[in-house]
Amino acid sequence: MNQHYPFINMPLPYDYDALEPHIDTKTMMLHHNKHLQAYIDNLNRALQPYEGLHNWTLKELICYNNRLPRQIRIAVGRNAGGVYNHRFYFDQLAPVNNEYPIGLLACAIYKKYGDYEKFAEEWKTQAKEVFGSGYVWLVVNANGCLEMIQTRNQETPLCRNLSPLLCIDVWEHAYYLKHYNDRASYVDDWLEVVDWHRAEELYAKATNKANKKCA
Ligand code: MN3
Helix, strand or coil: CCCCCCCCCCCCCCCCCCCCCCCCHHHHHHHHHHHHHHHHHHHHHHHCCCHHHCCCCHHHHHHCHHHCCHHHHHHHHHHHHHHHHHHHHHHCECCCCCCCCCHHHHHHHHHHHCCHHHHHHHHHHHHHHCCCCEEEEEEECCCCCEEEEEEECCCCCCCCCCEEEEEEECCHHHCHHHHCCCHHHHHHHHHCCECHHHHHHHHHHHHHHHCCCCC
């Protein structure tokens, strides 16, 4: 359901005010109801005249962008990326109080970064380094190892043999109403509402898929 045209904006898996006081209600409403909705509307609008594309999944639209009619490649690339990235962003957040990694993912994080604080510090450094609009992702690479990567605008880590576990949206609309220009304090707040259970599930799937243990 909702895997192909016409894409619809699914309700959040929690209330708009569920991430208070870390991420404020108004930001969540605008981010989901206006920003993500606009990506969905623009994607549907670009695809509407092309019936042959109506059963393409979001991932296909992103990864096989060069097979699309030339005149909609840019629009579909940007907007399908925006839909994928925002769905991922919202789905990984949770109002529950589980602010530390768990399970095998926790082991992998501590092995690579030393401890949670060092992981968080590196995450924050990466988030601050994104120039302009974009995201930072924690991914499992083809060797089964954790890696932090940055993507610009609405580019995604899909199609690159990477399995995303977490992403932080550092477009200003994700934090400006509450945090103004203080991206670092937004990162601190974001870390309080990460759904580490979901990240751990994604990690298990990703490492099975890579079929390799990170050396
Ligand atoms: Mn956004």
